[in-house]
Amino acid sequence: xxVVSQHPSRVICKSGTSVKIECRSLDFQATTMFWYRQxxxxxxxxxxxxxxxxxxxxxxxxxxxKFLINHASLTLSTLTVTSAxxxxxxxxxxxxxxxxxxxxxPLHFGNGTRLTVT
Amino acid sequence: GQQLNxxxxxxxxxxxxxxxxxxxxxxxxxxxxWYKQDPGEGPxxxxxxxKAGELTSNGRLTAQFGIxxxxxxxxxxxxxxxDVGIYFCAGPTGNQFYFGxxxxxxxxx
Numbered sequence: 404x405x406v407v408s409q410h411p412s413r414v415i416c417k418s419g420t421s422v423k424i425e426c427r428s429l430d431f432q433a434t435t436m437f438w439y440r441q442x443x444x445x446x447x448x449x450x451x452x453x454x455x456x457x458x459x460x461x462x463x464x465x466x467x468x469k470f471l472i473n474h475a476s477l478t479l480s481t482l483t484v485t486s487a488x489x490x491x492x493x494x495x496x497x498x499x500x501x502x503x504x505x506x507x508x509p510l511h512f513g514n515g516t517r518l519t520v521t
Numbered sequence: 522g523q524q525l526n527x528x529x530x531x532x533x534x535x536x537x538x539x540x541x542x543x544x545x546x547x548x549x550x551x552x553x554x555w556y557k558q559d560p561g562e563g564p565x566x567x568x569x570x571x572k573a574g575e576l577t578s579n580g581r582l583t584a585q586f587g588i589x590x591x592x593x594x595x596x597x598x599x600x601x602x603x604d605v606g607i608y609f610c611a612g613p614t615g616n617q618f619y620f621g622x623x624x625x626x627x628x629x630x
Binding site (some may be wrong): 405407409435437439444445446447449452471494496507509510511512513514515517 | 556618
């Protein structure tokens with residue numbers, strides 16, 4: 404089945420620094436990937452849609468200058484949290500669909516990245 | 522973004538009992554997905570539903586796509602300790618997927 408790999412699984416950084424999270428589709432090409440954020444005991448909230456070769460589409464209320472998304476190839480999307488602050492601490496999860504599996508193919512998720520900003 | 526409402530919010534059941542949870546939306550969906558999330562991990566797909574009225578099983582799990590296209594149900598039969606986790610429904614709007622509020626399941630051995 405479709406596999407999505409995310410790295411790193413955990414990261415601790417100091418306030419003011421930037422952190423990059425990678426999301427790779429391992430056995431399929433993904434023109435679109437999705438980035439979610441999840442706070443403890445809450446649901447997944449869509450942050451942005453990453454589009455290969457073009458600008459990402461951000462959900463309302465998500466700062467595009469703070470959460471930089473780059474989708475440089477058909478198998479890699481990156482999310483960079485810039486000038487991180489403690490309130491950015493969260494669980495970030497990427498996902499993608501295998502387009503060859505059909506128009507209604509489901510999302511497959513990476514294992515998430517636990518970001519802690521001190 | 523859209524949000525799907527799930528109930529119950531949490532469940533505490535004895536091992537061996539059956540479980541039922543549902544998901545409702547104010548919007549119509551053409552696809553319903555059910556995922557399970559273990560602590561510290563990404564969600565894993567359990568069942569995908571593509572047609573109104575569809576009833577699909579995956580082992581002890583059974584899910585149904587509501588006729589109105591605004592709801593879906595997930596049932597787990599004969600629960601076991603490894604069923605513990607958070608269950609999410611999800612539905613697409615255009616090219617994007619939105620998730621339900623989640624149902625936390627605890628199975629007591």
